[in-house]
Every structure is written in C-alpha cells, then in structure tokens.
Amino acid sequence: MERSSAPLREPLLAAPAAAPPPRLLSPLLCCAWLVYGTLYASVLMIASFFPTSPSAASLSPVTVGAIFAAFPLATFLATPLPPLVLGRLGTRATVGAGLVLGSASTLCFGAVPWLRLPPASRALAFLLCRALAGVGSALAEAACLAAISTHYAGASVATALATLEVVAGVGATAGSALGGALYAAGAATPLGPFATPFACSAALQLAPVPLLVLLLPPRSAAAAAAAAKAPDAAMPSLSALMDRSRLVLAASVGTRVWL
Numbered sequence: 001m002e003r004s005s006a007p008l009r010e011p012l013l014a015a016p017a018a019a020p021p022p023r024l025l026s027p028l029l030c031c032a033w034l035v036y037g038t039l040y041a042s043v044l045m046i047a048s049f050f051p052t053s054p055s056a057a058s059l060s061p062v063t064v065g066a067i068f069a070a071f072p073l074a075t076f077l078a079t080p081l082p083p084l085v086l087g088r089l090g091t092r093a094t095v096g097a098g099l100v101l102g103s104a105s106t107l108c109f110g111a112v113p114w115l116r117l118p119p120a121s122r123a124l125a126f127l128l129c130r131a132l133a134g135v136g137s138a139l140a141e142a143a144c145l146a147a148i149s150t151h152y153a154g155a156s157v158a159t160a161l162a163t164l165e166v167v168a169g170v171g172a173t174a175g176s177a178l179g180g181a182l183y184a185a186g187a188a189t190p191l192g193p194f195a196t197p198f199a200c201s202a203a204l205q206l207a208p209v210p211l212l213v214l215l216l217p218p219r220s221a222a223a224a225a226a227a228a229k230a231p232d233a234a235m236p237s238l239s240a241l242m243d244r245s246r247l248v249l250a251a252s253v254g255t256r257v258w259l
Contacts, residue, residue, distance in 0.1 A: 028151055029160055031215040032144040033167045034208045035095060039137050040168045041175030042106060042201040043071060048180035055112070055194055058119040067126045074134030081135070082142035090218045091147045096209055098140030103205040105132035110191075110198025147216070175201075 050056055051064050059067075085094050109129035112122060148160050179197045186196030 024152075024156055024159060026151070027215040028147055029163070031208065031211060032148055032160075032164060034211065035099065035140055035144055036164050036167045037171035037174075038099075038204050038208055039102065039140060040171035041178065042102065042205050043133070043137065044172040044175040045179035045182075045197055045201050046109075048176050049183040049193075049197070053183075053194055055122075059123055063123045067123070067130055070127045070130040071134040071137070074131035075138045078135045078138040082139055082146075085139060086143055086146055091143050092212050092216045092218045094143035095140045095216060096212055098136040098138070098143065099205050099209055100136070101139070102133045102136030103202040105129045105136065106198050106205065107202040109133070110195040110202075113194055 047068075050067075056064055082094065085097070089097065106129070109126060112125045112129065115122075115125070117125060144164070145161070148164070149157055152160050179201075182197040182200055183193050186193035189196050191199055
C-alpha cells in the first residue's frame with residue numbers, strides 16, 4: 001500500500017472566547033451622571049436671577065456678559081490641565097478636586113456682595129470666582145470622560161457619552177428653575193436672597209464626593225495597564241483625548257450658558 005504524501009495537518013486551536021463587553025449601566029456611568037447633573041445645574045443656576053439682582057445693578061451689560069462667559073472660557077483654557085492631573089492623581093482624585101474647587105468658587109461668588117467692594121473690584125471678584133469654577137468643571141468632566149472612554153468599547157462609548165449629554169441638558173434645565181426658586185425663597189433665610197442659591201449650589205456640587213469613593217475607581221483598568229507598560233507613551237494618547245473632548249465640552253458649555 002502506498003502511503004499518502006500529504007502532510008498531516010495539525011488540529012486547529014479554538015480561538016479564545018472574547019470577553020463580553022461591559023454593561024452600559026454601571027456604577028461608573030451612574031457616578032458620571034451624578035457629576036454631570038450637579039455641575040450643569042450649578043452652572044446655569046445664576047442665569048435666572050443674576051442679571052436683574054441688586055448685586056449686578058451697578059455692572060454694565062458687557063460686564064455681566066463677561067461674567068457669564070468667564071466659565072466656558074476658563075474651561076477652554078484649562079484644556080492642558082486635566083491630562084497632567086489625571087496622570088498623577090488618578091480619576092477619583094481628579095473628579096473630587098474639580099468638584100471641591102467648583103464648590104468653593106461658587107460659595108465665594110455668593111459671598112462677594114458681603115465684601116462691599118466698589119463696582120470694578122466686585123466685577124473682578126465675580127470674574128475670578130466664575131473662572132475658577134470653570135477650571136473645576138474642566139477637571140471633573142474630563143476625568144469622567146477619560147474613565148468612560150477607557151471602560152467601554154465600540155458602540156457602547158457613543159451610547160454612554162450620549163447619555164451624559166442628556167443628563168447635562170436635564171441638569172441645566174433644572175438648575176435654571178431651581179436658581180430662581182431659591183432666589184425667591186432666600187429672602188426668608190439668614191443668608192439673604194443672593195447668597196442662598198450659591199450656598200445650595202456649593203452643597204449640591206459636594207454631594208457626589210462621598211459616592212466617588214464607593215462608585216468610582218481610583219484609576220481605570222485600561223489606563224493603569226497602559227501606564228504600567230509604557231508610562232511615557234500613555235500620556236500623549238490621553239492628552240489627545242482630553243484635547244478633543246475639552247474643545248467639544250467648552251463649546252457645549254458656552255452655548256448653554258449664553259442661550
């Protein structure tokens with residue numbers, strides 16, 4: 001009998017099963033919803049009462065417009081900052097630092113009329129507080145975006161980011177109505193009508209901080225793995241991601257504030 005000259009084929013190895021994609025509804029996304037909702041509610045809270053308040057009566061319309069524009073402008077100019085802070089502090093600490101900075105600057109904004117400053121100094125104080133709030137928002141939002149972009153894959157990233165925009169819109173709408181209601185009810189409080197909305201806004205921004213420890217990882221798994229393999233190569237990709245996302249968010253925040 002003649003033996004077959006055909007070479008024996010090795011049995012094909014079964015391809016390893018791909019890991020299932022993460023569920024869309026996760027503690028990370030819920031934490032990002034909470035951060036976005038509170039931030040945008042606080043940003044738009046002054047829109048319903050500040051231009052007509054006695055504290056802004058001595059300021060020109062151009063100055064009032066500049067105070068509103070200081071937030072999105074600071075958010076845009078702070079674009080290079082989040083990648084540096086994220087690389088050193090991680091996601092959880094960056095979001096917490098942004099919320100604390102935004103809360104403190106919002107509280108100081110409400111306390112400016114108590115200082116009895118001349119109009120020029122008062123306008124400068126308003127601008128500074130509003131700009132610091134924009135920097136805090138840049139840190140918190142960029143950290144949430146970086147965590148979500150590394151946690152989800154494929155179409156899930158677009159879906160998760162779309163839900164963030166929905167939550168931001170709901171928070172902005174609720175913030176405008178809540179600011180007017182708090183200003184009207186502030187006359188019966190010891191803080192007065194002007195400071196009451198800002199005190200509540202500062203507390204609202206601090207509300208998610210305790211939950212960050214429970215729901216938000218210190219550093220996303222993908223970012224930690226990339227940093228462990230190539231610490232110097234991980235930062236440019238993160239910086240590029242932050243540059244693109246901050247441009248979009250700055251335009252989005254500016255549109256919401258001005259409209």
